[in-house]
Amino acid sequence: MSRKLLTDFELMILLAVLRVSDAYGVPIAREIESTTGRSVVLGAVYAALDRLEERGFLASSVGDPTPERGGRARRYFRVTARGLRAVKDTQRALVALWSDLPELKAGGA
Amino acid sequence: MKTQHPSRLALAIFDCFVMDNEPLKGDLIEEFDIRRSQWWLWRQVIGAVVFQPRLHSLPERTDLVVLGAAVLVLLSFEAVFITNLLHHLLVGPPLPDITAYLFIRESFTAQSARLGPPASEVFRTALASMYAPLIAIAASIPTAWLISKFHQHHYAVSRGAFALSVMVCTALSLDLPFGIQLLTTFVFIVGLVMSGCVATTIDHTVDQRSIRAA
Numbered sequence: 001m002s003r004k005l006l007t008d009f010e011l012m013i014l015l016a017v018l019r020v021s022d023a024y025g026v027p028i029a030r031e032i033e034s035t036t037g038r039s040v041v042l043g044a045v046y047a048a049l050d051r052l053e054e055r056g057f058l059a060s061s062v063g064d065p066t067p068e069r070g071g072r073a074r075r076y077f078r079v080t081a082r083g084l085r086a087v088k089d090t091q092r093a094l095v096a097l098w099s100d101l102p103e104l105k106a107g108g109a
Numbered sequence: 110m111k112t113q114h115p116s117r118l119a120l121a122i123f124d125c126f127v128m129d130n131e132p133l134k135g136d137l138i139e140e141f142d143i144r145r146s147q148w149w150l151w152r153q154v155i156g157a158v159v160f161q162p163r164l165h166s167l168p169e170r171t172d173l174v175v176l177g178a179a180v181l182v183l184l185s186f187e188a189v190f191i192t193n194l195l196h197h198l199l200v201g202p203p204l205p206d207i208t209a210y211l212f213i214r215e216s217f218t219a220q221s222a223r224l225g226p227p228a229s230e231v232f233r234t235a236l237a238s239m240y241a242p243l244i245a246i247a248a249s250i251p252t253a254w255l256i257s258k259f260h261q262h263h264y265a266v267s268r269g270a271f272a273l274s275v276m277v278c279t280a281l282s283l284d285l286p287f288g289i290q291l292l293t294t295f296v297f298i299v300g301l302v303m304s305g306c307v308a309t310t311i312d313h314t315v316d317q318r319s320i321r322a323a
Binding site for chain 2: 024025026041042043044046047062065066068069070072073074075
């Protein structure tokens with residue numbers, strides 16, 4: 001099990017990358033916004049993506065430039081095997097913390 | 110597709126303060142074009158500046174410290190030079206090794222003598238007030254250009270160091286009205302930022318051309 005678990009935002013980023021087919025900044029941010037109801041700043045998304053790539057949880061590749069983007073290329077991301085392990089470890093830890101909480105059971109206060 | 114264009118000022122600020130993130134800029138343009146507002150774009154640009162990746166390695170931090178110190182020394186020198194120049198213009202004898210200044214001083218003294226005491230006082234202050242922003246611009250432009258060329262990956266920190274150094278200029282300004290001190294400081298900062306942005310834009314253009322040629 002990895003010693004360092006993911007922060008909530010990093011976890012959201014990795015899950016969004018897993019959920020979308022062509023994962024670059026815009027659809028990743030949209031996926032987070034639509035599922036969490038939380039507005040995100042693209043700069044923060046890219047900062048997290050860079051951090052996760054440095055840690056080996058993501059790999060990126062650059063696409064072709066397009067005129068809609070002012071001649072700039074997209075940077076696509078995919079989760080690596082190491083990143084997938086980190087997601088599963090974090091999930092296990094969170095599920096363990098969430099389980100058997102009387103306050104969260106049905107009818108609890 | 111929208112007919113409204115993304116704010117050029119916002120994108121220029123992005124180019125100045127965000128290092129090497131063309132995909133992010135492309136995302137902003139793409140998203141703006143589909144469904145977003147100028148307000149959204151500005152929020153994203155400010156966020157991009159704030160959420161830049163942090164520096165982790167010691168050599169980069171050392172580099173920044175050296176850069177900051179060099180900027181302070183350079184601008185302190187300029188501040189002392191500007192202050193001495195203005196002080197001698199208003200009160201003291203001319204600096205012997207600046208022949209251009211001697212020409213200005215002689216012309217200024219002759220004008221003052223013709224006007225008489227109260228008017229000459231106003232004339233001296235007006236002349237110094239006119240020169241102060243011009244000297245600030247002349248000092249800020251090459252400084253910002255040089256620093257931007259040498260430290261292409263530390264835009265925001267470089268400009269932050271310049272802004273702090275400008276306080277030295279303001280503090281050392283003598284015998285000028287407070288409003289002129291503020292104006293000089295403002296002009297100095299504007300000169301630094303504008304010059305740095307021009308240097309950045311030229312660097313990006315050269316890089317793009319190199320990539321295309323390769």
